[in-house]
Amino acid sequence: MTDRTTRSEALFERARAVTPGGVNSPVRAFNAVGGTPRFIASGQGAWLTDVDGNRYVDLVCSWGALLLGHAHPEVQAAIAAAVSRGTSYGTPTEPEVELAEEIVRRTPVDKVRFVSSGTEATMSAIRLARGFTGRDVVVKFAGCYHGHVDSLLAAAGSGLATFALPGTPGVPASSTALTLVLPYNDREEVAAAFAEHGDRIACVITEAAPGNMGVVSPLPGFNAYLAETCTAHGALFISDEVMTGFRASRLGQWGLDGASEGWKPDLMTFGKVMGGGLPAAAFGGRADVMAHLAPEGPVYQAGTLSGNPVATTAGLATLKLATDEVYDRISLVAETIRTAAGKALTEAGVPHVVQSAGTMFSVFFTDEQVLDFAAASSQDTAAFAAFFHAMLDRGVHLPPSAYEAWFVSSAHDDRAVQAVLDALPAAAAAAAATRKAG
Numbered sequence: 001m002t003d004r005t006t007r008s009e010a011l012f013e014r015a016r017a018v019t020p021g022g023v024n025s026p027v028r029a030f031n032a033v034g035g036t037p038r039f040i041a042s043g044q045g046a047w048l049t050d051v052d053g054n055r056y057v058d059l060v061c062s063w064g065a066l067l068l069g070h071a072h073p074e075v076q077a078a079i080a081a082a083v084s085r086g087t088s089y090g091t092p093t094e095p096e097v098e099l100a101e102e103i104v105r106r107t108p109v110d111k112v113r114f115v116s117s118g119t120e121a122t123m124s125a126i127r128l129a130r131g132f133t134g135r136d137v138v139v140k141f142a143g144c145y146h147g148h149v150d151s152l153l154a155a156a157g158s159g160l161a162t163f164a165l166p167g168t169p170g171v172p173a174s175s176t177a178l179t180l181v182l183p184y185n186d187r188e189e190v191a192a193a194f195a196e197h198g199d200r201i202a203c204v205i206t207e208a209a210p211g212n213m214g215v216v217s218p219l220p221g222f223n224a225y226l227a228e229t230c231t232a233h234g235a236l237f238i239s240d241e242v243m244t245g246f247r248a249s250r251l252g253q254w255g256l257d258g259a260s261e262g263w264k265p266d267l268m269t270f271g272k273v274m275g276g277g278l279p280a281a282a283f284g285g286r287a288d289v290m291a292h293l294a295p296e297g298p299v300y301q302a303g304t305l306s307g308n309p310v311a312t313t314a315g316l317a318t319l320k321l322a323t324d325e326v327y328d329r330i331s332l333v334a335e336t337i338r339t340a341a342g343k344a345l346t347e348a349g350v351p352h353v354v355q356s357a358g359t360m361f362s363v364f365f366t367d368e369q370v371l372d373f374a375a376a377s378s379q380d381t382a383a384f385a386a387f388f389h390a391m392l393d394r395g396v397h398l399p400p401s402a403y404e405a406w407f408v409s410s411a412h413d414d415r416a417v418q419a420v421l422d423a424l425p426a427a428a429a430a431a432a433a434t435r436k437a438g
């Protein structure tokens, strides 16, 4: 340790003077792990370089968006060509049509509408579900994150199937008064909620496989149960694949359950990978439901930069390059890293559980399988913080929170993977040391 201020520290100080917490999205601030976030100057393939010239293997990948790694040459060329034709016209464009066609080909949705963020996608999907069904109540699951939509920033109410409380100041109680928050993977609670409120429920929204409390897979048949229950009660099933879409598998999480089990969500939301590193997201679904959206139908929804030609070009280039070989590589890298992380933590005597959903995975610093948010919350976050910083010191940038998925890309070559494997034993020892210190 030196007393010299790093450029990241200097920038963080300047940032905090002009931006709350110094960041434009809270998790970036390192609040959960302490220390100074690294200000990144560039990315190439699997690697990040910070403003002090330190290099890191990136296990964040822009929170999953960068399926092909940083600055993929073909994606970059497509973006550069699009920019050279102008950046936004406020009219329909060809790339939007091509990206929509690609998404319709690769997912069970009939029609799709573009927006600029995952938050807008879920917000709009819920509005559409309410408009279509003429009902008001929304069911969500504790620990599932759907962006910062008022009605979805809800904490569980006090009892079985009671309406939720705002999860943050600034959200009026009236905004969450129509939201039911249930424990994830719990069919009985879903059944109870429908028994009591079934004729008022517009939709159930769930992460297709939760990745925002760490990675928790749906129990076998859970998503199918949600789809069936919604259908039986005239509600819509919204599968939020903003994180898992084009990431958990070529067909997202739906490719891991719905495709083989033979059900489809009524609506789906996408983001992250489909934007190729630029702001683009989407919601889509059944043709008869999507027909309720303006200008075809009465439910209003719009966006100045929606379907932006540069963003949709980046997304299209990414999806076109996302071949089976890309998913095979990501799968192999994910398996290698999660196996090695588990082994290092076992050898250091640190309680942990490694969980995955397709190519997504995370490590929980707890000792029992995690099926819901209550179990995820039992983690030893101090052990994670020590582990995180030991990895960072050794040139591996993990997500700075114990509640996040780790992401790899097809650009994670053997050298990048080896750098991660080399760092793991010392990081596991650092985590173990926090436990002995008590």
Ligand SMILES: *Cc1c(COP(=O)(O)O)cnc(C)c1O
Residues within 6 Å of the ligand: 116, 117, 118, 119, 120, 122, 145, 146, 147, 148, 207, 211, 212, 240, 241, 242, 243, 244, 271, 272, 281
């Ligand atoms: C990231 C995410 C969102 C929100 O997307 P933003 O683009 O950050 O608004 C919504 N749902 C899920 C499942 C996500 O992972």
